[in-house]
Amino acid sequence: MLISWNEHFTLGIDAIDNGHGLTIEAINQLNEVDTPEDNRRVAAFMLPLLRQQFAMQFEIESRLLASHPDDLRIQHEGEHRRMTEVLDYLAQSLAGGSDISAMLLLNLVCFLVSHLRGSDTDTYAARCAHPCAA
Template sequence: MRIEWTDKFRAGVEKFDSQHKGLIELINELQRIISVGGGSKELEKVVTEIYEHKKNHFADEERLMLDHNYPEFEQHAKEHREMLDWLSRHRENLAAGDKMATVELSGYLSDWLMNHVAKTDMQYGQFFNDRGVY
């Protein structure tokens, strides 16, 4: 099922909102490839793009959090590390031909949007906005 950008994903920091939109596009592309029975090379390519996108996005978020002494930094960064570790393991499983890894990836990423982006990231929006970061 295609994911659409809505205000529930808007954290209020334009750079991060733009990056979240990019993640949604990548998840939709992953789901499209799965639905048409795309090949493993195509799947590996989009999963690598998702991994790199998240790695860069997390670095941006964490840099801003440190710059502004965000009080929930440690927990937030821990969630980022856990996600990158999870993605890395599933990239390896996918490369080894594990078809279930693809389905698990799609579900995990959709859950990440609903639980981390739409909830956890919302907590930093007001914090940064109060400090003049939009």
């Protein structure tokens, strides 16, 4: 296991925490496979789940971000758009027969570090000084 879920990932907003958990699960599954066939299978399984989760999560976050300053909201939503574009591109590549597993893993790790542990934490941690449900 490359990354273990722990309380430091918890922001107390269920939709966001669920997205963080799924991202970590996808990273670990993609990291643990060792054959090209398993790479393709795991990527093909995880990609639609990630796209569905992020679509729902980003919609909820847009509502939460409405009360934040414009510059923060614009930057945060821009990061969401870029990740959505990456996942759309990977879905097209997968449909074309490409092995997207390495690219999906790389993008998820980068998103985890820069957005989920960076922007989301900066934006929402102040909202919940301790875990709370949304």
